[in-house]
Amino acid sequence: MEMVESDDGSPDATRRQALGLLGGVGLGGGLAASSRPATAASTSGQWEDTDNDDLLELPNHAGIDGVNNVHIVEPGGSIQAAIDEAAGANDGHAVVRLFPGTGYNEGSEIHLRPQVTLDFNGGFLKLGSDHNGIFVDNGAQIHDATIKITTNGSYTSSAVVLDTSRAEHGTYGVTRYRSGVHVEATIEGERKSGRGLELNDAASNGIQIGNRFDLSIVACDTAVYAHTGDNNGYINGIEAYFAIVNPRIGLDIKGTGEFNCELNGAMQPLNETEIGIRNATGRLGPTWYGQLWDSWRFTKNALVGEQITVIGSTCRSLKGNTDGSHQQMGMSFRGSRINMYDYESDTRWILDNNKKSNDFRIGAVDGSGNTERYLRIKQNGKITPAKDGWLQIYPEDLRYRKPRGAGEIAVANNSATDSSGPELAIAGNGGNWNLWYGDKIYPE
Known part of the structure; x- marks a missing residue:
């Protein structure tokens, strides 16, 4: 590759320019000026320490995570052509690198082949027509990507797809024969248009542990769309951080399989956002660690569907902003208090340390937030029911039966019903315990 001679013509300056270009090609640094851009082919040759400092050939390796092939896509070049070439070299363990500040428009979906890393390096991909952006195959990686959807609102496809x-090997994830996918990207969408990330277990082979995602997704119709398959498929154990702004739906899960994933992130709804997280599988859904900000902005519900858990400081604001499906739960931590929210029954459970007495309390707050019922565990080990406190330990569902006392520990003989109550109970109120047997109370 020809190098540009320095302004002062000195050998040292010429060598500095060569090193700068090498940094752009293989070491992740900035690009130095050159007389022509690098081609889509991999760099080749070896270092030669000669007397002619104006001649400096680039090595055939980049030293990036042990990868031995780097393929540079020149402005106006084909990303897919470089990927195909890279996939045929060194068993596909290669890097395809874009030019900084350069926009690429392939006009069709890019197939990122197994084990190939696509390094955007400050470049970006433009999706100017309605097609998927990048289909990510097994073990492929996307680094520092920026993907811009520019269809004037007509986009119905997905920017990144699994x-x-x-996929060449079916299941996505770390196994004996393959590695997982790693995607780092910013996706700049259009209002109510298309999908940012699509995870589709269409073959019911599974998308599982070992796949990592670090995504910022702005203004797509659906930021993250997941389909767990129609025949015992699943999406389990992926690692993800999602920063989602102004979607119509933030995370939408469909299919018949479970979505057993613990996700990290933050979601900011704006005026056009309808739903935060929707689980339409009827199976185990996600745990979201992070914030669902400004829940009043969700025009429908922050949470829709069963078995969704949110852990974060905004859980309290979700009360009244969910559809109340079975096993919708939330948890937040405030100082010495742990709050657990059951959105289905509109109840808040509390675990905290009383500031005045240093007693530990466990109990519940009704839906209105006005009445707290709890037990107090004193420092000396005594357990007493606080005024209006209650606790039930019972093998049946007593949600619809009024307790016998303000506090109750019930023991059943398998003949009790919701209407008849337990055979034996220990009930307490205001620090006193009473024994109930049948309809009698002791002491009388």
Whole structure:
């Protein structure tokens, strides 16, 4: 590769320019000026320490995580052509790198082949027509990507796609024979248009542990769309951080399989946002660690569907902003208090340390937030029911039966019903315990 001679013509300056270009090609640094851009082919040759400092050939390796092939896509070049070439070299363990500040428009979906890393390096991909952006195959990686959707609101496809029915090895994840996918990207969408990330277990082979995502997604119709398959498929154990702003739906989960994933992130709804997290599988859903900000902005519900858990400081504001499906839960931590929210029954459970007495309390707050019922565990080990406190330990569902006392520990003989109550109970109120047997109370 020809190098530009320095302004002062000195050998040292010429060598500095060569090192700068090498940094852009193989070491992640800035690009030095050159007389022509690098081609889509991999760099080749070896270092030669000669007397002619104006001649400096680039090495055939980049030293990035042990990868031995770097393929540079020149402005106006084809990303797909570089990926195909890279996939055929060194068993596909290669890097395809874009030019900084350069926009690429392929005009069709890019297939990122197994084990190939696509390094955007300050470049970006433009999606100017309605097609998927990048289909990510097994073990492929996307680093520092920026993907811009520019269809004037007509986009219905997905910027980044994983699909087990199309993947070379079916299952996505770390196994004996393959590695997981790693995607780092900013996706700049259009209002109510298309999907940012699509996870599709169409073949019911599974998308599982070992796949990592670090995504910022702005203004897509659906920021993250997941389909767990129609025949015992699943999406389990992925690692993800999602920063989601102004979607119509933040996370939308469909299919018949479970979505057993613990996700990290933050979601900011704006005036057009309808739903934060929706689980339409009827199976185990996600745990979201982070914030669902400004829940009043969700025009429908922050949470829709069963078995969704949110852990974060904004859980309290979700009360009244969910559809109340079965096993919708929230948890937050405030100083010495742990709050657990059951959105289905509109109840808040509390665990805290009383500031005045240093007693530990466990109990519940009704839906209105006005009445706290709890037990107090004193420092000396005594357990007493606080005024209006209650506790039930019972093998049946007593949600619809009024307790016998303000505080109750019930023991059943398997003949009790919701209407008849337990055979034996220990009930307490205001620090006193009473024994109930049948309809009698002791002491009388």
